[in-house]
Amino acid sequence: xxxxxxxxxxxxxxxxxxxxxxxxxxxxxxxxxxxxxxxxxxxxxxxxxxxxxxxxxxxxxxxxxxxxxxxxxxxxxxxxxxxxxxxxxxxxxxxxxxxxxxxxxxxxxxxxxxxxxxxxxxxxxxxxxxxxxxxxxxxxxxxxxxxxxxxxxxxxxxxxxxxxxxxxxxxxxxxxxxxxxxxxxxxxxxxxxxxxxxxxxxxxxxxxxxxxxxxxxxxxxxxxxxxxxxxxxxxxxxxxxxxxxxxxxxxxxxxxxxxxxxxxxxxxxxxxxxxxxxxxxxxxxxxxxxxxxxxxxxxxxxxxxxxxxxxxxxxxxxxxxxxxxxxxxxxxxxxxxxxxxxxxxxxxxxxxxxxxxxxxxxxxxxxxx
Numbered sequence: 001x002x003x004x005x006x007x008x009x010x011x012x013x014x015x016x017x018x019x020x021x022x023x024x025x026x027x028x029x030x031x032x033x034x035x036x037x038x039x040x041x042x043x044x045x046x047x048x049x050x051x052x053x054x055x056x057x058x059x060x061x062x063x064x065x066x067x068x069x070x071x072x073x074x075x076x077x078x079x080x081x082x083x084x085x086x087x088x089x090x091x092x093x094x095x096x097x098x099x100x101x102x103x104x105x106x107x108x109x110x111x112x113x114x115x116x117x118x119x120x121x122x123x124x125x126x127x128x129x130x131x132x133x134x135x136x137x138x139x140x141x142x143x144x145x146x147x148x149x150x151x152x153x154x155x156x157x158x159x160x161x162x163x164x165x166x167x168x169x170x171x172x173x174x175x176x177x178x179x180x181x182x183x184x185x186x187x188x189x190x191x192x193x194x195x196x197x198x199x200x201x202x203x204x205x206x207x208x209x210x211x212x213x214x215x216x217x218x219x220x221x222x223x224x225x226x227x228x229x230x231x232x233x234x235x236x237x238x239x240x241x242x243x244x245x246x247x248x249x250x251x252x253x254x255x256x257x258x259x260x261x262x263x264x265x266x267x268x269x270x271x272x273x274x275x276x277x278x279x280x281x282x283x284x285x286x287x288x289x290x291x292x293x294x295x296x297x298x299x300x301x302x303x304x305x306x307x308x309x310x311x312x313x314x315x316x317x318x319x320x321x322x323x324x325x326x327x328x329x330x331x332x333x334x335x336x337x338x339x340x341x342x343x344x345x346x347x348x349x350x351x352x353x354x355x356x357x358x359x360x361x362x363x364x365x366x367x368x369x
Contacts, residue, residue, distance in 0.1 A: 003366050004086035004102065005029075007042040007061075008072060009093040011052055014259065016204060016234075017286050018093035018109055021145075021169055025092055027051055028170075028359030034058045035367060041086060045072045074098050088369050090362075095131040096138055103369050106135050107143040107167075110283025110304070111152045112208055119208035119280060121238050133157065140369055143362065145169050145284035148305035165365050168309075170355035171289040175262050178295050179270035188267045194255055198229035199329070200272035200296070202265060202287040203279075205256070206237025210278040210301065210319050215246050215254065217278075217322050221329035222253070228333065231255045231268060269294035274332045274339065277301065280319050285309050289353050292346030297339040299332050313345035 009015075010022035026042065034040075040059045042048060045066050055061060066076040078097035081089055089102035096104050113120045113128045120128070135142065136157045142164045144150045150164045179185055189196070199218065205211050215230070222228040232247070235258050247254050260268070269275060275291035277300040288310050291298050300306050302316035315338065317328040332338060 001038050001088065001367065002041065002086040003038065004041045004043055004081065004089045006073070006077065006089070006091040006094060007044045007048065007052060008077075011044045011046065011048055013049075014235075017284070020286060021107070021109075022092040023052065024170065024172065024355045025359055025362060028355045029363055030054075030056050030059060031356075032359060032363050038367065043077055043080065045076065088366055090366055096135050098134070100138075104135075104139045105141045105143065105366060105369055106139045107145070108132060108135060108149065108153065109145055110149055110281065111156060112281040112283075112304075114156055115152070116208060116281055119206075119239070124238065139163075141165060141365060143167050143365065146305035146308050148308055149283045165361075167358055167361045167365070168353055169284050169286060169289070170353050170358045171286065171293055171350070172262065173293070173354070175266050176269065176290040176293040177266075179267075185267040185271055188264060189271055192255070192257065194231060194268075194271075195227070195229065196271060197227065197273045197333070198231050198255075198271070199333075200231050200233070200268050200275050200291075201277070202233045202268075202275070202290070203277075204234045204237040205232060205240050205243075207239025207242065208280050209237075210280050212243040212246070213319065213322050213325060214276060214278045215243055215250075217325035217329060218254075219250065220322075221326045221333070225333065226253070228273075229253055229255060231257065231272070233257045233260055233265060233268065235259060265290070266294055269296040272296050274299050276329070277306065277314075278317075278319055278325065279303070279306070282306055288314070289350055292350040295343050295347065297332060297342035298346060299328055311345075311349050313342060313349035315342060 009019045010026050012019050042061045047063055048061050064076045064080055066072045073095050078099040081097050081100040081102050085101040089104050091106040113125045117125050136159055144166050147166055150166050153159050203209050218230045247256050269291050275296045275298050281304045298314040300314045301319035317324045
C-alpha cells in the first residue's frame, strides 16, 4: 500500500498548533516499522527541510512545485493525486484536494468558525466552511483530536459516528519537561527583560483566543501587585487591533514576544507563576500539555475541548465572565498550595498523551483504510 501525506504545513518555517501536529506526527510515523508492502510519500510545494527531510527506508519525498502562493492543494496536489494517486491520502492539516482518486483521510481540528463566526474574518470563515463540508462529503475517515470535536462534527454536519476516529495529540518530551538548567532560564529571562513573577499565554494573539478579556482581567487582578507581569507569546491574528493599543499602553507590565523557539518557550513555562489559556473555543490546545509537562500550573477557560484535555489538572473560569477570570487570577497568584496541587495533577495528567501514541493510532487508521 502506498500512503501519501500532505506535508506542506509540517514544512513551514513558522509553526502554530496544526503545523506542529503535522510535523511531530510525520516524524513519529517514520519511526514505526512498516508492514510488508507499505510505503509512504510526503507531498510538499518546496523541498523538505530539517528532520522532515530525513527519510527512512520505505519513505520518499515528492516536491510538487507551484509558483503561485495560493491553491497548491486545490490545483497542484489535486493533479498529483488524480493522475498518480496513492492508495490512501492523509491530510493532517489544511484541506483535501478537490480531485483525488485516493482514499482520503483528513484530520479536522475544530469547528470554531461555525460556533463563533464573529471571531473569524469573512473570507476565512467562507474558506473553512467550504473545506470542512467538502471533507465531510469526500473523506473516507475523519480524524479529530478530541471527543468534543467529534461530537461537533456529528451535530453540525450529521456525519456518521463510525466515520470519525479520535486520536489525541502529544507533546515533545525532549523539550517540555521539568527544568534542569535554571541558569539558562535565568539568562533567557534577563535577555528578554522579563522579571518574575509573571503569568504566561502562548498562542496566536487574536479575537477567538479571548486576549482582550485576558488583558483587562490581568490589569484589574494585579492592581495591588504591580510587579506581576503578563507575557504574551504569539503572532497577531484576526482582531488583534482591538487590543493592540492596550498592550502598548501597558508595555511596562505586558510583554509581547511575537516569535520564539520551542526551547525558549519551555524556559517561559518553567519560570511562569501560571499558564493562562482563556480561549473561547479549542479543538485540543497543545500548550496545555506543554505547560503541564514543564510543571507550570494551568488556569483555563471551561469551554469546548479544554476540560477534556486538562481534566482535573487545571483551575477553570468561564471565558465570558471577566469577574470570574479576575478572581481566578488572584487566587492562583496568591495560593501557593493551589499551584503545587495543579503542578502535581498536571504531571500525572500529561502522562496520558504522547506523539508516539498519536502516531501509532494514526498508522492503524491509515493501514486499515
